[in-house]
C-alpha cells in the first residue's frame with residue numbers, strides 16, 4: 001500500500017511542533033532499548049493513559065510487547081544530543097549515556113529527562129507500518145524544571161528562558 005500522490009505525512013506534521021521523548025523498555029534478556037519519539041500524546045486522565053506510535057520492526061517495540069512495561073522520558077531543553085542519539089539507529093546508544101533500570105518501567109535517562117512516566121502496556125493496535133501503543137501511567141518522576149526540548153519544521157528548538165516563569169503556575173491549569 002502506498003500513500004496517495006502529494007500526501008506526505010512527515011511534511012504535514014513538520015508544521016505541528018511537539019515536545020521530544022525517548023521511549024524505553026527492557027528486553028526480556030534485561031538489555032535496554034529506547035527510541036526518540038514525538039508521536040506521544042495523552043489519551044485519558046482516568047485511567048491516566050498515554051499513546052505512542054512505534055515503527056514495526058523496532059527492537060524498542062519488541063521489548064515493550066515482551067515485558068508490557070515502558071518509560072516515557074520527556075527530554076529537557078539541553079538534551080538534543082540524546083534525542084539525536086536515540087533517533088539515529090545506533091546499536092550502542094545505551095553505552096553512550098547514563099541510564100538506570102527501575103522496577104515497573106523502562107530505563108530512566110535521568111540526566112536527559114525533566115520528567116519520566118513509568119507505564120504499563122494496556123493495549124496496542126497495528127496501523128500500517130506502525131503500532132499504536134496505549135499505556136497506563138503508574139508513576140511520574142519529576143527531576144527538574146519541565147522546560148522542554150521541542151521539535152518542529154524538521155528542527156530542534158527550545159522553550160525561551162523568559163517563559164520559565166510560566167511553568168511555575170502550570171500546576172494550576174485544569
Ligand SMILES: Cc1cc2nc3c(=O)[nH]c(=O)nc-3n(C[C@H](O)[C@H](O)[C@H](O)COP(=O)(O)O)c2cc1C
Pocket residue numbers: 020033034035036037038039040053054055057058059060061083084086087088089090130151
Ligand atoms: C525527532 C524524532 C522523532 C521521532 N519520532 C518517532 C516516533 O514517534 N515513532 C517512531 O517509530 N519513530 C520515531 N522516530 C524515529 C526513531 O527514533 C528511529 O527510527 C530510531 O532509530 C528507532 O530506534 P529502534 O531501531 O531501536 O526502534 C523519531 C526520530 C526523531 C529524530
